Amino acid sequence: MKNDGAFRFTYFTDLFENTCSFYNEVLEFKLEHAWDRSDHDKGALFKAGAGLIEVLLLPDEEFRYAGLDYRQPQGAFMGIQVWNIDELFHKYSAAEVSFKQELTEQPWGHRSFSVIEPNGLILFFFQEQF
Template sequence: MDLTLSTCFVLVHDPELAVGFYRDVLGLEVRNDVKREDYRWITVGSPAQPGVSIVLTNYLNGSPADADALAGLMAKGALSGVNFHTADLDAAFDKLRAADAEIVQEPTDQPWGTRDCAVRDPSGNMVRIDQPPA
């Protein structure tokens, strides 16, 4: 079996705030924006990886109790987010700080060989960015 990653979904509470963060702060391009009733599916991705997309959505296929449980997890920052690579972690971190992103971890050398930082998106999802060793 030969599999490649195509798309992952990140649940957000406010699609407009999310697209502002992922597009304007992280520099991802908006590839698609679909609205239906109160829900949105905004597809973003890196120009360097045209075959890989992230869908930012406020749609949850579940009951109102599921939506409440998810909102609680998002508020705590308990959901997994996305991880990115960059060639210049310090520049990326400076941009995040200038955008007033919620800093979880400043750039740190990790014992497994990479250097990374972590922030939360406007919905509380963890976003980690690493600079792999040269």
């Protein structure tokens, strides 16, 4: 069985517009697809490395499905490998992005920095030193 679909990190937010603006306008992630089917069914897919970040509007209680978890993500972070860490760090610094950690050399050999998005999730950008 072939299983080569795109990986998605998906979460719900009550800060839908702010979150989408952050990914699209501040971080300049490519918007792959967005939908607005109703006041309870809105979402957006942003390209991040070889995967996608799927941001969904947190629906009212009556529109929630039993099989999903609607709590704000905690303890999770997204690791995004890049090839131009210095350039990206300087670009985000100029845009006054809020950093969790400035550009640093990690003991395991990565150069990395992390940012905080509107929902408190950490995006950990790294470049491997080959």
